[in-house]
Amino acid sequence: MNSGLIVLISVIIYGVIVLYISLRGRSINTTEGYFLASRSFGWFIMVCSVTMGIFSGLAFYGSPAFFFRSGSGTTAATGFFLTGLMYPVIGYKIWRIGKDKGYVTAADFLRNRYYSNGYGNLVSLLQLVFIIPYMALQFVAIGNGISVSTNGYVSFSFSVILFAILIGIYVYFGGAKGIGWLDIFNALIGLVMPVATAIFIVTTKFNGSWGNMAQTALTKFPEMMDFPGPQGLWKPGNIFAYMLSGNLVLIVAPHILPKLYMAKSKDTFKQMSIAGPIMYCWLAMGIMMLGMIGTAIYKGTLPDSQSDILVPLLVSENAPLIFTIMLLWALFAFATSTSDAFALSAASLISNDLVKRYGYKKIKDPVVKDNKCLQVGKISVLCLMPIMIWIAILRPAYIVDYAYSFASPGFAQIFPAVIMGLYWKRSTKEAAITGTVLGLITLSLTLFVWKWPLGIHPIIWSLGVNFISFWLVGIVTEPPKKIVEEYHLKYENPNAQVIGLSK
Amino acid sequence: MEKNVIDMKKPRERFFGWFPHEKVTKIFVLGNLAYFFFCCFVWPNLPPRLIWGWWTTYQWVTNFVICNWAAAMWGIYYYKFWPLLNDDIENDEFLQEEVKINE
Numbered sequence: 001m002n003s004g005l006i007v008l009i010s011v012i013i014y015g016v017i018v019l020y021i022s023l024r025g026r027s028i029n030t031t032e033g034y035f036l037a038s039r040s041f042g043w044f045i046m047v048c049s050v051t052m053g054i055f056s057g058l059a060f061y062g063s064p065a066f067f068f069r070s071g072s073g074t075t076a077a078t079g080f081f082l083t084g085l086m087y088p089v090i091g092y093k094i095w096r097i098g099k100d101k102g103y104v105t106a107a108d109f110l111r112n113r114y115y116s117n118g119y120g121n122l123v124s125l126l127q128l129v130f131i132i133p134y135m136a137l138q139f140v141a142i143g144n145g146i147s148v149s150t151n152g153y154v155s156f157s158f159s160v161i162l163f164a165i166l167i168g169i170y171v172y173f174g175g176a177k178g179i180g181w182l183d184i185f186n187a188l189i190g191l192v193m194p195v196a197t198a199i200f201i202v203t204t205k206f207n208g209s210w211g212n213m214a215q216t217a218l219t220k221f222p223e224m225m226d227f228p229g230p231q232g233l234w235k236p237g238n239i240f241a242y243m244l245s246g247n248l249v250l251i252v253a254p255h256i257l258p259k260l261y262m263a264k265s266k267d268t269f270k271q272m273s274i275a276g277p278i279m280y281c282w283l284a285m286g287i288m289m290l291g292m293i294g295t296a297i298y299k300g301t302l303p304d305s306q307s308d309i310l311v312p313l314l315v316s317e318n319a320p321l322i323f324t325i326m327l328l329w330a331l332f333a334f335a336t337s338t339s340d341a342f343a344l345s346a347a348s349l350i351s352n353d354l355v356k357r358y359g360y361k362k363i364k365d366p367v368v369k370d371n372k373c374l375q376v377g378k379i380s381v382l383c384l385m386p387i388m389i390w391i392a393i394l395r396p397a398y399i400v401d402y403a404y405s406f407a408s409p410g411f412a413q414i415f416p417a418v419i420m421g422l423y424w425k426r427s428t429k430e431a432a433i434t435g436t437v438l439g440l441i442t443l444s445l446t447l448f449v450w451k452w453p454l455g456i457h458p459i460i461w462s463l464g465v466n467f468i469s470f471w472l473v474g475i476v477t478e479p480p481k482k483i484v485e486e487y488h489l490k491y492e493n494p495n496a497q498v499i500g501l502s503k
Numbered sequence: 504m505e506k507n508v509i510d511m512k513k514p515r516e517r518f519f520g521w522f523p524h525e526k527v528t529k530i531f532v533l534g535n536l537a538y539f540f541f542c543c544f545v546w547p548n549l550p551p552r553l554i555w556g557w558w559t560t561y562q563w564v565t566n567f568v569i570c571n572w573a574a575a576m577w578g579i580y581y582y583k584f585w586p587l588l589n590d591d592i593e594n595d596e597f598l599q600e601e602v603k604i605n606e
Contacts, residue, residue: 072559076546081570085535088581088588211556218553225551225559236543243539266588274578281570288562424521425511475517484511492587493509500512 003321004153010325011146011154014332015166022182027175031356031370034175035104035348035377039095041262043271045180047279048187049337050083050259050272054250055190055283057141057335063284064314065307067291068299071224073234075288081277082243086251091260092269093422096491098261104352105345106257110414113421113487115480116429122436123414124353127254128346130410132387133403135342138335139163139392145331148312149324160392164385167336171343171381176262179340186333187283193330194286197315197323201293205318217296224295232455241457247280249412249463255341257418258348290314343381351377406447409459413439416466424474425484425498431474439466478502527584538576542569 027034041049067074094109103109106127111120139160146159170178206213218224228234250256263269294310297318302310315327356373363369416439417432443462446453453461480503489496510516523529549560581588 072561073546075559075561075565076542081573084573084577088577088585092588209556210558211553214553214557214559225561227547227551234547236540236547239543239546240539243543270578270581270588273581274574277570277574277577281566285562285566292557292559420521423523425509426517426520471521478511489509493507496507496509498509498511500510500516 002153003324004150006321007146007150007325007328008154011159011162011328011332014329015162017185018166018182018332018336019170021185022170022174022178025178025181026173027177029371029374031104031352031374031377032102033177034374035258035344035352037176037180037262039099039262040177040264041180041268042264043268043275045184046259046263046268047272047275049180049183049262049341050087050256051276051279051283052183052186052190052334052337053255053259053341054083054247054253054338055334056338057138057145057331060190060194060287060331060334061141061145061308061311063287064291064294065310067288068295068302068307068310069304070231070233071221071226071229072288072292073227073229073239074291075284076234076239081280082248083251083280084273084276086248087260087272087276088269090251090419090422091263091272092266093491094257094418095260095263095269096266097487103261104258105348106252106254106414106418107349107353110417110421110432113483114417114427114429114432115483116433119429119433119436120353122433124349126410126413126440128349130403130407131254131342131346131349132391134407135339135346135384136388136391137404138339138342139388140395142331142335143392144309145312145328145335148309149316149328151316157393160389163335163339164389167339167343168382168385171340171347172378176344179337179344180262182340183337186337187279189329189333190283191286193326193333194290197319197327198286198289198293200323201314201318205293205297213293213296217292217299220299221295235455237460238455238457241460244463245409245412245457245459249415249459250408252415252418253408253411254349255338255345258345259341343384346384347377347381350380406443409443409447409462410440412459412463413443413466415463416470420467420470420474421487425488426474426477426479427470428474428477428479430477431470434473435466435470438469439463442466525586528586531580531584534576538573 027037032038063074094103097103098109101108101112103112105124107120107124110123111117114120142163143156143160146154147156170182174182202208202210202213206216223230228238251260290311294314297314298310302313311327311331312324315324351373355376356369359376360369360372363372413436416435417427420427421432439462442465443458446458446461452458478501481498481501484498484501489498511520523532546561546564549564552560554560554563583589
């Protein structure tokens with residue numbers, strides 16, 4: 001049988017399994033049930049869901065390619081484990097407030113904590129705008145993965161359309177609960193399949209000698225273990241910047257923060273703080289193995305500029321078809337888990353932040369209104385898919401080159417408002433608006449105009465400006481007393497009273 | 504726990520109210536900052552060796568030192584010390600009461 005056809009059948013089998021799992025775990029038909037799985041997830045499902053949400057299909061193909069170009073400093077820059085710190089610091093507190101007040105999205109918290117509809121709408125709009133390029137590039141990764149793995153037997157466009165249909169169906173029917181169960185399945189694939197493939201290639205290509213493989217890589221790429229690396233990237237300041245942009249601040253990304261509302265109890269967050277770092281580092285191990293093996297085999301023959309096809313090339317030329325299928329499943333695992341989280345997040349932004357606030361004003365019954373808003377959210381998932389297909393197939397440069405590079409550090413610009421809003425009683429709406437806006441402006445300037453001033457990553461500049469301006473405005477403005485009581489004293493010190501505020 | 508009256512005009516509250524009041528939390532925050540900087544500086548200064556013949560020092564240290572130390576450090580703090588996660592209020596009952604009141 002044609003190998004391309006076999007790969008296509010395997011993709012369809014994966015799709016059937018995904019549909020089965022997600023539909024079995026389908027959510028209750030209320031806003032909280034559909035978008036937050038009725039706040040019922042324990043630590044294991046939470047860790048799998050958050051980790052797989054952060055670790056995207058682009059990271060799966062991109063990390064070995066990054067190792068191939070920049071050496072093993074890539075490992076230092078991952079900083080995956082840092083989210084373990086954030087689960088309780090941000091996660092627990094926002095979960096507690098969110099459960100109390102019925103929040104669904106990040107903007108819900110920010111809108112109410114900063115007593116400003118305008119700021120809430122700004123956050124919703126920014127998140128919605130940047131979800132689109134980030135999500136579309138997952139579709140591009142899948143399209144490339146399938147077409148390269150089948151040597152063009154399955155076209156890029158067909159792969160993208162197939163992926164869009166799959167995501168659309170299971171997010172529509174499964175909701176957050178279906179996605180959560182699916183994330184466990186995907187995490188197991190992500191943990192096992194890259195390692196199994198790496199072991200097979202070393203066994204067959206290097207006679208089972210890992211030392212031989214590593215020495216070959218080092219001979220072909222002598223700077224592989226140098227700091228700051230061949231491109232001068234791995235200076236301490238930039239390692240910190242990559243840790244921040246790649247992981248620490250991703251806890252507030254639009255597809256991750258709502259997941260924190262899904263936890264079952266406070267113990268979930270304690271358990272996540274231990275399980276999170278361990279899960280991250282083991283997930284990254286197989287991927288880094290592929291990077292080093294790829295370096296040993298292809299360094300010097302594959303140009304750095306084409307290193308994004310390293311993983312599919314490595315497996316299709318050095319392992320039997322079954323391993324191509326396994327790695328394709330791993331790609332699907334990483335790409336679907338990020339895309340479905342983004343799709344659900346976009347739907348909740350439309351349903352909760354837009355329709356629920358500004359639509360159906362004549363409907364007085366809250367149950368009926370909730371149901372109507374949920375239907376709009378679910379339909380918006382289906383409407384999002386043609387947009388993703390269009391962007392993935394046409395790949396307009398302004399989205400691929402600009403919006404994507406802006407999206408990840410762009411999401412991070414609400415990090416100061418979230419953490420200060422949770423821990424600083426003097427956080428005011430003026431401070432939040434000033435910090436976020438100046439942070440975004442600084443990010444645009446340091447990313448596109450004065451690129452990387454002093455060789456320092458734009459996220460350091462933008463978050464620095466964001467935090468400092470937030471603090472400066474915060475000390476000269478005053479929050480309402482009611483907000484301090486409702487968001488701080490109630491959870492930290494219920495017996496205390498605040499004095500010294502005029503409002 | 505903080506004092507029962509919080510004066511928002513006091514310099515400590517006005518300028519540095521975001522910094523924790525509890526001694527153990529202060530140590531934790533400073534410890535984490537030190538740990539971040541240690542991590543950023545330790546990687547470039549590790550000897551560039553292949554452990555067990557193939558595992559780069561950086562990956563080995565990540566998997567067996569940095570991540571595990573972080574998990575242990577945070578686990579102990581959150582389980583034993585952080586007041587928010589170890590307060591006397593039984594969380595779920597507390598929240599259910601709050602939800603009832605709001606309804």
